[in-house]
Amino acid sequence: MSEKVLLQNRRPDRPATLEEYRASGGYQALAKVLGEMQPHELTQAVLDSGLKGRGGAGFPTGRKWSFLRADAPHPRYIIPNTDEMEPGTFKDRILVGCDPHQIIEGTILAGYANQAQRAIIFIRPSYEPEAELFEREFSRARDEGLLGENILGSGFDFDIALHRSAGRYICGEASAQVRAIQGERPRPDKEGHMTDSGLWGRPTIVNNVETLACLPHILRNGPDWFKGLAVSKGGAGTKLFGVSGMVAKPDCYELPIGTPLREIIFEHAGGMKGGAFKACLPGGASTKLLAPKDLDVAMDFEALAAIGHRLGTGAIIVFDEGACLVSACLNLVTFFARESCGWCTPCREGLPYMRHLLLKIELGEADEGCIDRLGELAKAMDHSYCGFAPGAAAPVIGLLENFRDELLEHVAQGCCPFKGN
Numbered sequence: 001m002s003e004k005v006l007l008q009n010r011r012p013d014r015p016a017t018l019e020e021y022r023a024s025g026g027y028q029a030l031a032k033v034l035g036e037m038q039p040h041e042l043t044q045a046v047l048d049s050g051l052k053g054r055g056g057a058g059f060p061t062g063r064k065w066s067f068l069r070a071d072a073p074h075p076r077y078i079i080p081n082t083d084e085m086e087p088g089t090f091k092d093r094i095l096v097g098c099d100p101h102q103i104i105e106g107t108i109l110a111g112y113a114n115q116a117q118r119a120i121i122f123i124r125p126s127y128e129p130e131a132e133l134f135e136r137e138f139s140r141a142r143d144e145g146l147l148g149e150n151i152l153g154s155g156f157d158f159d160i161a162l163h164r165s166a167g168r169y170i171c172g173e174a175s176a177q178v179r180a181i182q183g184e185r186p187r188p189d190k191e192g193h194m195t196d197s198g199l200w201g202r203p204t205i206v207n208n209v210e211t212l213a214c215l216p217h218i219l220r221n222g223p224d225w226f227k228g229l230a231v232s233k234g235g236a237g238t239k240l241f242g243v244s245g246m247v248a249k250p251d252c253y254e255l256p257i258g259t260p261l262r263e264i265i266f267e268h269a270g271g272m273k274g275g276a277f278k279a280c281l282p283g284g285a286s287t288k289l290l291a292p293k294d295l296d297v298a299m300d301f302e303a304l305a306a307i308g309h310r311l312g313t314g315a316i317i318v319f320d321e322g323a324c325l326v327s328a329c330l331n332l333v334t335f336f337a338r339e340s341c342g343w344c345t346p347c348r349e350g351l352p353y354m355r356h357l358l359l360k361i362e363l364g365e366a367d368e369g370c371i372d373r374l375g376e377l378a379k380a381m382d383h384s385y386c387g388f389a390p391g392a393a394a395p396v397i398g399l400l401e402n403f404r405d406e407l408l409e410h411v412a413q414g415c416c417p418f419k420g421n
């Protein structure tokens, strides 16, 4: 079994307490950093570690921080992104619920590196138990001098607040999240860099909570140790893989970056529950359906990109031979069409039309022309304003590339060949 880092304090029944987190080395990195390191040294260590963002995009964390100018105005903000709403994605909830102080410490470290004054954790309404847990543990951390004014007597002031979101999928996108916190309509905004002008026009860094949870470990054990956790060339660290669908043991597994997909599904997640493996979404609902021929891919950013896929959030959704992939894509596109922010036409109008075509195919009312139109429409999603629409089209593109026979079978039979399975 590989080394557990982020989930080392996971218990079956309750979150780790502050004392338990400390006993496992928690807050040692904070003491060391505040006592010995300058902010730019912390950024350099994160750059050296090769840490890439765990929220989906995989952008190098240290590089994101280095966009912040040394003379950028204050106050500056950190936004730990906990907003996960994509079907099949649940790893942030596990992480928050098992060891909240790991995220609190990571957030303070990010605050120190970027000389920020405040963090605002964005959390969705269905995560209310996690929101209450956070608020309790913020108080504990303040009582212990780990959060608030003059942290550990260092002169560094930093505090964390919570923002309970209204619960829309697009709020997971960083710029939409900033607008939501400001009380505005949450739509993506691609103008400028958030490190120049983010929350209330101030320099802002948005990092996923899994990314932030890696920081205490990198600072305590060193960038080389973190790099060495990966089992693929160029990878760094471990990754939380939320495995769901037709596997014997669906769960959140922490494994080295680069672990083969086949090993995750057939060893860690216990193999298939029903029939033989047919397909999976390797990195969440906005990644392409992957076929059995690609099961040996290493689960890291580069290896998946090399075969036209994305690691995304690492949510692996598994389908067996009895599953109708047209129906699965119909479900996903229905979700995405509902959650579109409606700002741009390809997404607002295109996703409902994709849904319409998929429904016709599923009901056996389509001809082959419908399949071609579906393909044209899915590709047109690249012309939308943000990454939401291409992400929504990704499973359908995988369906068309790898499972065209299944679409043709629906047309030829005039019904779903999997009905009754």
Ligand code: SF4
Residues within 6 Å of the ligand: 170, 187, 188, 340, 341, 342, 343, 344, 345, 347, 348, 384, 385, 386, 387, 388, 389
């Ligand atoms: S692609 Fe969709 S979510 Fe993104 S801005 Fe356009 S309408 Fe909004």
